[in-house]
Amino acid sequence: MNSLAFADAPLHHGPAAVRLYSRIREDIRARIVSGAWQPHDRLPSESELMARYSVSRITVRQALSDLQKERVIFKVAGKGSFVSAAKPxxxxxxxxxxxxxxxxxxxxxxxxxxxxxxxxxxxxxxxxxxxxxxxxxxxxxxxxxxxxxxxxxxxxxxxxxxxxxxxxxxxxxxxxxxxxxxxxxxxxxxxxxxxxxxxxxxxxxxxxxxxxxxxxxxxxxxxxxxxxxxxxxxxxxxxxxxxxxxxxxxxxxxxxxx
Missing domain, CATH: 3.40.1410.10 (Chorismate lyase-like)
Structure with missing residues (x-):
């Protein structure tokens, strides 16, 4: 399993009314959908995501929680979050x-x-x-x-x-x-x-x-x-x-x- 890193491209912000964690969630989703992050790749750690997006840990966790509920990612205790296999x-x-x-x-x-x-x-x-x-x-x-x-x-x-x-x-x-x-x-x-x-x-x-x-x-x-x-x-x-x-x-x- 590979640990993922971010490209240099910044996060693209949407309308001000959109909650910050939603923008983070959609940016992570876009990287997965585009194939930049493959099934079973390990996502950056919470600390790396916090630094990347300049947000609090609770904001990162909310974004990851949404993706986990949708089965876009899955978590392994003590190891982090991983990209789920693509849906049939x-x-x-x-x-x-x-x-x-x-x-x-x-x-x-x-x-x-x-x-x-x-x-x-x-x-x-x-x-x-x-x-x-x-x-x-x-x-x-x-x-x-x-x-x-x-x-x-x-x-x-x-x-x-x-x-x-x-x-x-x-x-x-x-x-x-x-x-x-x-x-x-x-x-x-x-x-x-x-x-x-x-x-x-x-x-x-x-x-x-x-x-x-x-x-x-x-x-x-x-x-x-x-x-x-x-x-x-x-x-x-x-x-x-x-x-x-x-x-x-x-x-x-x-x-x-x-």
Whole structure:
């Protein structure tokens, strides 16, 4: 593990209303995000941070405490603070299964299958899958894990014919996307996503190992086959502290003429 030093560049101060420890916290975070400080590197000591920023020990500790709560850093008794390993992440710009994406990054995954059931389609599910309201569908509820950590609660609905074939496979280790393509002869085409944030209710919190009211990233995803038919409708509830979704956006041609 390397002990880190600061470059000569000074701390960039924000608006006067921003608390000093917040500026220190964000400066440390920026160095980690930029890659200047790598996972498991040891941060400068509290005394070095105090001298660097010309602040009191309590101010430094507040900044470090915030970063520790966010799991950006971790502390080892008697040794100091260290940069945490980067969060696992999945690219939203690619249509791929969870295990497929995590495996490509070297992460081990497994699914805790909560239930697989045949249920009448609720109005919203039926509309998105282009079924009659009340028509039977397969509902699958899983908690997805990276290593030993739960990262998302996934609720999935599929048309009954496809759903029964998917349900017969090993959902503890396989992606539904992979099953659809490899076992059901249903190649995927595109997906429509809606992304927002919400607070975990009691059931979600218990399943994901977070406090009730903790922030979750919510993704509603409708996946279509190569022929355009809707195949898979999902609600994903993702922990914000140990998992990320990423997306690269390209700027298209300007709509305004010069």
């Amino acid at each position: 992440f999945q690219e939203l710009g690619r249509l791929q299964g969870f295990a497929e994406a995590m495996g490509a990054l070297g992460h081990d995954t497994y699914n805790r299958v909560l239930s697989v059931a045949t249920v009448p389609a609720a109005a919203g599910v039926a509309q998105r899958l282009q079924l009659a309201a009340g028509e039977r569908v397969t509902e699958i509820r899983r908690v997805r894990h990276v290593g030993s950590q739960p990262v998302s609660l996934d609720l999935t609905w599929l048309p009954l014919g496809l759903g029964q074939r998917v349900a017969a496979e090993d959902l503890a280790v396989r992606d539904i996307f992979g099953i659809l393509e490899a076992d059901c002869g249903a190649p995927l085409g595109h997906a429509d996503l809606v992304v927002d944030a919400l607070l975990a209710d009691a059931e979600q919190a218990a399943l994901l190992g977070v406090a009730s009211g903790a922030p979750l990233l919510h993704i509603e995803r409708l996946t279509h086959g190569a022929d355009g038919r809707p195949l898979d409708y999902e609600h994903l509830y993702c922990r914000a502290d140990n998992f990320q979704y990423r997306l690269r956006l390209q700027r298209g041609p300007s709509l305004h003429k010069p």
